[in-house]
Amino acid sequence: MSDYTSKIKEISERLLKEEKVEIIIGFRKGTVPMMNEPCFVKTPEDVKELVWDSNCGINLANYLTGRKEKIAIIAKGCDSRNIVTHIIENKIKREQLLIIGVPCKGMIDKNKITSMFENEIMEVSEDKENITVKGEGFEKTLNKNDVLQENCKICVHRNPVIYDELAADLIDEQKVDRYEDVRKIEAMSPEEKWSYFDDLLSPCIRCYACRNACPLCYCPTCFVDESMPQWVGKSIDPVDTRTFHLLRAYHCAGRCTDCGACERACPMGIKVRLFTKKLEKDCLELYGWQAGLSLNERPPLDTYRPDDPEDFIK
Amino acid sequence: MRFITIDKNSWANGLENLYGNYRLFGPVKNNNQHFFKELAKGELPDFNYLNTRLSPKSLVFPQTEIMFEFSLDENDEQHHILKEINKDYSPRALIGIRPCDAASFMLVKRNFDTPEYKDNYWLHAYESTIFAGLACDNPCNTCFCTSAGCGPFHEDGLDLLLVDEGDKFIVKILTPKGDNFINSAGWETEADPTASEKIIAEMQIKAEEKIASSVSTDKLKNKSTIKLYDGTFWDDIAFACINCGTCTYVCPTCWCFDIQDEVTRNSGIRIRNWDSCMYPLFTLHGTGYNPRNTKMQRVRQRFMHKLKYYVDKYGDGIQCVGCGRCIRLCPVNIDIRKVCDIMNNYEG
Amino acid sequence: MQNPYLPYPVRIDEIITETEDKNLKTFKLVFINPEDEKKFSYMPGQFAELSVAGKGEIPIGIASSPTEKGFIKFTVNKVGLVTTCLHSMKPGDIIGVRGPLGCHPWDTLKGKSVVIIGGGFAFTTLRSSIVYMLDPLNRKNFKDIHVIYGARSPGMLLYRNELAAWETRDDIKMHITVDGTDDPEWKYNVGFVPTITEQKAPSGDSDTFALICGPPIMIKFTQPVLDKLGHAHDHIIMSLEMRMKCGIGICGRCNIGKEYVCKDGPLFTLAELNNMPKEY
Numbered sequence A: 001m002s003d004y005t006s007k008i009k010e011i012s013e014r015l016l017k018e019e020k021v022e023i024i025i026g027f028r029k030g031t032v033p034m035m036n037e038p039c040f041v042k043t044p045e046d047v048k049e050l051v052w053d054s055n056c057g058i059n060l061a062n063y064l065t066g067r068k069e070k071i072a073i074i075a076k077g078c079d080s081r082n083i084v085t086h087i088i089e090n091k092i093k094r095e096q097l098l099i100i101g102v103p104c105k106g107m108i109d110k111n112k113i114t115s116m117f118e119n120e121i122m123e124v125s126e127d128k129e130n131i132t133v134k135g136e137g138f139e140k141t142l143n144k145n146d147v148l149q150e151n152c153k154i155c156v157h158r159n160p161v162i163y164d165e166l167a168a169d170l171i172d173e174q175k176v177d178r179y180e181d182v183r184k185i186e187a188m189s190p191e192e193k194w195s196y197f198d199d200l201l202s203p204c205i206r207c208y209a210c211r212n213a214c215p216l217c218y219c220p221t222c223f224v225d226e227s228m229p230q231w232v233g234k235s236i237d238p239v240d241t242r243t244f245h246l247l248r249a250y251h252c253a254g255r256c257t258d259c260g261a262c263e264r265a266c267p268m269g270i271k272v273r274l275f276t277k278k279l280e281k282d283c284l285e286l287y288g289w290q291a292g293l294s295l296n297e298r299p300p301l302d303t304y305r306p307d308d309p310e311d312f313i314k
Numbered sequence B: 001m002r003f004i005t006i007d008k009n010s011w012a013n014g015l016e017n018l019y020g021n022y023r024l025f026g027p028v029k030n031n032n033q034h035f036f037k038e039l040a041k042g043e044l045p046d047f048n049y050l051n052t053r054l055s056p057k058s059l060v061f062p063q064t065e066i067m068f069e070f071s072l073d074e075n076d077e078q079h080h081i082l083k084e085i086n087k088d089y090s091p092r093a094l095i096g097i098r099p100c101d102a103a104s105f106m107l108v109k110r111n112f113d114t115p116e117y118k119d120n121y122w123l124h125a126y127e128s129t130i131f132a133g134l135a136c137d138n139p140c141n142t143c144f145c146t147s148a149g150c151g152p153f154h155e156d157g158l159d160l161l162l163v164d165e166g167d168k169f170i171v172k173i174l175t176p177k178g179d180n181f182i183n184s185a186g187w188e189t190e191a192d193p194t195a196s197e198k199i200i201a202e203m204q205i206k207a208e209e210k211i212a213s214s215v216s217t218d219k220l221k222n223k224s225t226i227k228l229y230d231g232t233f234w235d236d237i238a239f240a241c242i243n244c245g246t247c248t249y250v251c252p253t254c255w256c257f258d259i260q261d262e263v264t265r266n267s268g269i270r271i272r273n274w275d276s277c278m279y280p281l282f283t284l285h286g287t288g289y290n291p292r293n294t295k296m297q298r299v300r301q302r303f304m305h306k307l308k309y310y311v312d313k314y315g316d317g318i319q320c321v322g323c324g325r326c327i328r329l330c331p332v333n334i335d336i337r338k339v340c341d342i343m344n345n346y347e348g
Numbered sequence C: 001m002q003n004p005y006l007p008y009p010v011r012i013d014e015i016i017t018e019t020e021d022k023n024l025k026t027f028k029l030v031f032i033n034p035e036d037e038k039k040f041s042y043m044p045g046q047f048a049e050l051s052v053a054g055k056g057e058i059p060i061g062i063a064s065s066p067t068e069k070g071f072i073k074f075t076v077n078k079v080g081l082v083t084t085c086l087h088s089m090k091p092g093d094i095i096g097v098r099g100p101l102g103c104h105p106w107d108t109l110k111g112k113s114v115v116i117i118g119g120g121f122a123f124t125t126l127r128s129s130i131v132y133m134l135d136p137l138n139r140k141n142f143k144d145i146h147v148i149y150g151a152r153s154p155g156m157l158l159y160r161n162e163l164a165a166w167e168t169r170d171d172i173k174m175h176i177t178v179d180g181t182d183d184p185e186w187k188y189n190v191g192f193v194p195t196i197t198e199q200k201a202p203s204g205d206s207d208t209f210a211l212i213c214g215p216p217i218m219i220k221f222t223q224p225v226l227d228k229l230g231h232a233h234d235h236i237i238m239s240l241e242m243r244m245k246c247g248i249g250i251c252g253r254c255n256i257g258k259e260y261v262c263k264d265g266p267l268f269t270l271a272e273l274n275n276m277p278k279e280y
Helices: A002-017 A044-049 A077-088 A110-115 A180-186 A190-201 A209-213 A238-251 A261-265 A273-287 B008-019 B099-112 B120-127 B176-185 B193-210 B225-229 B234-238 B246-250 B295-314 B325-329 B336-344 C034-039 C081-087 C120-134 C160-167 C193-200 C216-228 C270-274
Strands: A023-029 A036-041 A071-075 A097-101 A121-126 A130-135 A138-143 B002-007 B023-030 B033-038 B064-071 B092-097 B129-134 B160-165 B168-173 B257-264 B267-274 C008-017 C024-031 C047-052 C056-061 C072-077 C094-101 C113-119 C145-151 C173-178 C208-213 C236-239 C267-269
Touching: A002 A023, A002 A044, A002 A071, A002 A097, A023 A044, A036 A044, A071 A077, A077 A097, A110 A121, A180 A273, A190 A238, A209 A238, A209 A261, A238 A273, A261 A273, B002 B008, B002 B193, B008 B023, B008 B168, B008 B176, B092 B099, B099 B120, B099 B129, B120 B129, B129 B176, B160 B176, B160 B193, B168 B176, B168 B193, B225 B295, B234 B295, B234 B336, B246 B325, B257 C056, B295 B336, B325 B336, C008 C034, C024 C034, C024 C081, C024 C094, C047 C072, C047 C081, C056 C072, C056 C081, C056 C094, C056 C120, C072 C081, C072 C120, C113 C120, C113 C193, C120 C145, C120 C160, C120 C208, C145 C193, C160 C173, C173 C193, C193 C216, C208 C216, C216 C236, C236 C270, C267 C270
Parallel strands: A023 A071, A071 A097, B023 B092, B092 B129, B129 B160, C113 C145, C113 C208, C145 C173, C208 C236
Antiparallel strands: A023 A036, A121 A130, A130 A138, B002 B168, B023 B033, B064 B267, B160 B168, B257 B267, C008 C024, C008 C094, C024 C072, C047 C056, C047 C094, C236 C267
């Protein structure tokens, strides 16, 4: 990964020196294992802060919303798809952006790795294929592919779909079955589904980390915050919690890139992607749509086509 | 000071004896995470944990709490008049609370128990609770309690301290409430105070040595509030923040709440819910004006409150016990240790 | 232990529409339990939480004066959920009142001259202050009283009958103004509050306090005028507004620095504000 980092630094330094951009949005090294912090860099001297490794799971497109200056942003496959979505939805202009694309080999799943060890993890390092985890009285090397975030394991757009510079050579895309987990839930009876989702959401503390980590959630006032009318209660009543998660997922239908930022952000380890993923699957099956692949096509839920499978509109 | 020892073989028995007299709460593992929850009869707290995912503050200050109820049915004589409701303030015990979390209740008490106003919900719940602490001999790498006015064997806010010594617990009984609790359990193996004190002191030193991280807070008190507020470092600190409520909700010393009415048909309740200074709605005026309209302002408020305003208001230390939860759970790795050091050393 | 969150039940006795835009109504409230009126012992400048069961609470300055017995009054601007509901209520309806809340300036103001400067619908607690000072038992406790009060237009002035009555008295100097009007009957000032303040307000001295309540823009432009007139910053008292919930300094949202506007305020001297973060 160090070659990625040095290439990113090299590009960033050049862009700042040549005054092509005013700001670089990227990651700096985190203060705890398996975490990096989104950051900005404005001078060539500060470029040394930037890093790239398997802990850059936060979707940086989230940091573009409404910015006015000329920006270089580091974008893995999913970030780039959300940048496309942002451009389509007028949250940022293409001309403002210099996209430093990163062909992505996947981000590691912090929760998963943590749960594999009794003792606390003190240090995590990585090379091309392996992750080495150290803690008090143990050291273990794991195959990176075994501990990737769920969404990265099944990612079919690891290369950026839009970029101006590249931090590494493009890589082969994976051929995977993306929807095994969704089909399992689809096969459940309504009662089973109900209790499955109830269990899934029972730890939720309504902190809104899932919503706020999501580049799609930029509404000036989220429906949960409206008071006139108040659509949803603000307590941790399971009905209100469920309403929040279901409506949020629907709001992302046809826009979600399955970047996994929501699930990664959840402090309670809730697999919130299971909501958005079903809708993502439906969009693919009903409309042949994958979000954020092209600047020239509107998302299916804000367009009409004569061959729409629903007949209510005809 | 009274010390006893509890043979681990008689641990379950003692809890059994306590069961009728106290509601017992302890750490229980669920989905790879520990949480404080009410123990069923015969259920034992799981002490094999670093710290619980969420702080136990919710046992005294629930995330959602009913304050009043009312009827909107005009045929009711007392319609539209708010009524107090009966609550269960029977004795309860928090078994295995870490010293940092126990100390947090002391910091928070200053907010809920003021000379002018007493928050009766918080105080009743607090006063009905026994804090049976579990000394921390295996701190996390994000723990910085020893530099936050606290420590792994800290006693403030505890009624008794359990120290795990292999096949037994040494118990330091700190208050009459703690004494009653121990008696009610029927644990009565007296321990020699001097010897016990010595063992505990040695274990304490070992535990404190394991705490690898720290914050510097010595200069905060004398810093100018305005200069820190106008500090040039806030944009950099706040950039990554996504303004979720995680840090505030997992924090044992965050106490902010919102008050809401909820109505079902002809009756309703007034409730309070945890709130967060990270949310724009927290300070939004009815007119649409918001004095903390930007992310940076909200992030600044959180850290200024914990590390400066609280210090200014009460004069002795930060509003933080160093439990490290906000560091471990922040989705974007904003680290209060880093911010605290920046503030403490800022010469602007 | 008394529950500080429990409102006193009150009955709406009368509702007066104050302004031509009908967005400001005064609610005259009567305590259902007479003993609650004694417990609700307030001073001008304080506020209360009005509680509408099923909607919530809203902090509103008390518009009546403690010298007026048997009722309390609040003038409410229609903005959000609770105030909109209040505006749709009728006499006889039951609401709640929690308070009195916040500080008041009367220990400081006793024996002094007072310059009251108000704009828009923030005049409510200033009305309370004026009624209080003009009470025959209290008037001797104050030297000169000046009032500068402005609204957008004559129809937007609050308490018009009382204003007219005060105009005719010689123990209070009224300077009523409107931003503009085409009403030929208008016989008072025309101009913004800062301008009228500059023309009419007395200059500052150690025995004079200015009490300011109004929209931020008015405060912003009045402050330099008071500087020019020689009012010391510790003799200028301003009333601040913040989103509030508990009203008793506990719920945590209305702080400016270490001060809670609900409990430590809402009145602060300009000297105090100069040492606080500019976050209001």
